[in-house]
Amino acid sequence: MxxxxxxxxxxxxxxxxxxxxxxxxxxxxxxxxxxxxxxxxxxxxxxxxxxxxxxxxxxxxxxxLRSDRFLRSLLGELDLEKEIRWTTTKTGFFTEGHLHSLSNAWEFLRFPALNLWDKTRLAVTILHAAHLKDWQGLEHIRVDEWLRRWSGKRATEKIWIPLLRAKLSENYTKASAAFIWAIIQRMYGARRSTRRVEEFGYVPGxxxxxxxxxxxxxxxxxxxxxxxxxxxxxxxxxxxxxxxxxxxxxxxxxxxxxxxxxxxxxxxxxxxxxxxxxxxxxITYQGVVCASLLLKQPLSEFYITNITDSNIPFTAVIEMSALVDRSLLNGKTLVYLPKYVVPDSPWFEKDEAEIRECFFEGIKKIHPSFGPEQVEAFRVSRVRYVLPISxxxxxxxxxxxxxxxxxxxxxxxxxxxxxxxxxxxxxxxxxxxxxxxxxxxxxxxxxxxxxxxxxxxxxxxx
Ligand SMILES: Cc1cc2nc3c(=O)[nH]c(=O)nc-3n(C[C@H](O)[C@H](O)[C@H](O)COP(=O)(O)OP(=O)(O)OC[C@H]3O[C@@H](n4cnc5c(N)ncnc54)[C@H](O)[C@@H]3O)c2cc1C
The missing domain is CATH 3.50.50.60 (FAD/NAD(P)-binding domain)
Known part of the structure; x- marks a missing residue:
């Protein structure tokens, strides 16, 4: 040839x-x-x-993320990299019926759901994973086992398992420790490149x-x-x-x-x-049922609110307009409510009205002042094969x-x-x-x- x-x-x-x-x-x-x-x-x-x-x-x-080297380089070729807007964001945590801000070390120290010893072990787990290079070794340990070893029983049961369940549902029992390692690496790497603040970017449009x-x-x-x-x-x-x-x-x-x-x-x-x-x-896949809401006013100041309460039907609240300039969203609040599910979950058969009702009840538990009259638009995206689980x-x-x-x-x-x-x-x-x-x-x-x-x-x- x-x-x-x-x-x-x-x-x-x-x-x-x-x-x-x-x-x-x-x-x-x-x-x-x-x-x-x-x-x-x-x-x-x-x-x-x-x-x-x-x-x-x-x-x-x-x-x-600032550390997204390959994506940013591609955006550079498309002449869009220089337009990325970077914003420091805040993180919320909904646990045991209460919404807490968890955006800095001081708020982490005051976080009431864990005692000081549990928090220390949690912090050590994150630091350990962030500096660990041998991810292949982690592929042979179950994620919950590894977390119990590093964070202890209480922090694992109270924080890690509910978060894993929210992302992987019962598939979390199949995941290896490399799954959580990759998440910690990405988030820690992002903070390292932004002087320890949580900063995310988007291209206008x-x-x-x-x-x-x-x-x-x-x-x-x-x-x-x-x-x-x-x-x-x-x-x-x-x-x-x-x-x-x-x-x-x-x-x-x-x-x-x-x-x-x-x-x-x-x-x-x-x-x-x-x-x-x-x-x-x-290959075990996880799917997603992800609702988008356009609201007249903000729900909170948090870009992401992590959820550990199992009576909330979605995985997290992502308030995009806490990051994106609201003028680009016609002055509205844009919120995503993702629910990660197995590919044959009955959630894929539910119609939009049923999901809407169930999700609205969930938002009300976190934000009691929320009401359907604040919602201007609601749409649901469903994808069966999204995430191959490690x-x-x-x-x-x-x-x-x-x-x-x-x-x-x-x-x-x-x-x-x-x-x-x-x-x-x-x-x-x-x-x-x-x-x-x-x-x-x-x-x-x-x-x-x-x-x-x-x-x-x-x-x-x-
Ligand atoms: C809820 C959610 C949040 C996310 N958040 C972020 C984030 O904040 N930051 C980030 O960087 N990434 C994020 N991602 C991940 C990101 O979207 C993916 O990494 C990326 O889009 C994957 O691209 P892909 O081309 O591999 O797969 P896909 O986007 O799935 O593309 C596959 C394509 O193949 C097409 N196709 C399938 N079968 C056929 C066929 N038979 N014939 C022709 N076409 C076919 C499909 O229509 C589809 O367009 C998120 C993803 C989800 C679901």
Whole structure:
């Protein structure tokens, strides 16, 4: 294969989330002929935006951290990095029926739910995890076991387990200590780069603006962006990959990368071997039912309120307008109420009215002055496969990115091994994967080129 034919290689990318978009962008910049297939009518996936009343903002809450090196670099290429607005935020904690501010060390010392000894052990746990490098060692210890060892029984039962349950529901019993390690690393790393204050950033216009600019950059780089193109089946054919869409349309590419979640990717790809299928089925996912509310007035001063009370039906309260300038939200308050659930949870079948009633009761328990008359708009997003949980021995069970089907790669958030799910990790995964795929491709073509040269020499000698 000559250098010319490498550069004309046709690549298909299935999934136009931030991962698929970054992969497509880099491949096109390297001269490949790229088509991006996205099932929805717009790109962005989990990071996409929607309309809530008269406001357009992210469907799921998104913040940028100062330590988000890969994302910030990409935003720099899109000429948006310099527009990021950074805000110091406050954190609330709702426990045992009371809302507390937990935004600094002094408030932590006064926090009544734990005694001084428990607080010391909690602080030591966080410091220990923040400085620990061997995350692979943590993959073999259950998260609750590890937390009991470091924080003691009381702090674990009162704080850690309710927080783990809120994020992972009963799946928390399957998670390894690497799960909490990754969260602490991200949050501690962010504080380290901001002189120990909690500071988050956003681009004015939110992800709608980022995705709009990114989509333009893709088109300018030569990527064919194909929204409303749900891929139904992928299989190897005549040295390439046959891409069949739901609408009956068929296309041939030389190589294809699937970025959909493992259970979806497994259904699409024909010809995977037993081991690959078992590895993909072995990944435990957590889904989310996430309500967005547009309110006439603020609920609190906190960007995030963590919740340990099990009678509150959602995981946390995220008050986006405590971070984002309210003038960008038409003067309104934007609140998210995420509930993390297993993919087959009955919560996915509940209609919006039922969720609304249940969530409103929950807000009232935290903020007694809240009433439905304050709500201008309410919408619910439901996604079954969001977060691959770092279970015991996780990294040993992850399938290879390069599948056994020639020309077919499967890369998704399950390949984020030592980090939490966030756009920075997603962009980093794309950059890393492109390097691996292209260098492997070059090696193959150099081998082929060597064979061609030898063949030509033999022919000319003969
Ligand atoms: C509630 C919530 C809060 C978050 N908060 C933050 C945050 O504060 N900061 C942060 O950095 N990150 C945050 N994230 C994480 C961030 O959204 C993800 O890391 C990122 O969007 C993942 O991108 P992806 O492309 O890997 O996956 P996805 O966004 O899931 O993209 C996959 C795409 O594939 C498409 N697809 C699937 N099947 C097919 C098919 N058969 N054919 C064609 N297309 C298909 C889907 O439609 C989708 O667009 C949050 C996520 C959630 C859910």
């Amino acid at each position: 000559s250098v010319d034919s490498i550069s004309r290689e046709r690549w298909g990318i299935v999934g136009g989330g931030m991962l698929g978009m970054t992969l497509a962008y880099r491949l096109a910049q390297q001269g490949r002929d790229v088509t991006l297939f996205e099932a929805a009518d717009h790109c962005g996936g989990l990071a996409s935006a929607w309309s809530l009343g008269d406001v357009v903002w992210d469907r799921h809450y998104h913040v940028i 939110g992800y709608a603006r980022i995705l709009d600019r990114f989509a333009t950059a893709l088109v300018e780089a030569g990527v064919r962006v194909r929204p409303r193109s749900r891929v139904k089946q992928l299989r190897a054919l005549n040295g390439g990959v046959r891409v069949a869409l739901d609408d009956g349309h068929v296309e041939m590419v030389d190589r294809c990368i699937v970025t959909a979640a493992a259970p979806q990717a497994e259904r699409l790809c024909e010809g995977l071997n037993q081991d690959e299928r078992a590895r993909m089925r072995g 279970t015991l021995g996780y990294s040993e069970g992850v399938p290879n990115k390069k599948s056994s089907v020639p020309g077919l790669y499967i890369v998704n958030s399950a390949h984020i091994l030592n980090g939490t799910l966030n756009v920075n990790e997603t962009v980093q995964l794309a950059e890393q994967s492109i390097k691996e795929m292209l260098s492997a491709g070059q090696a193959v073509s150099i081998e082929n080129a060597g064979y061609e040269i030898k063949k030509t020499l033999r022919q000319s000698v003969a």
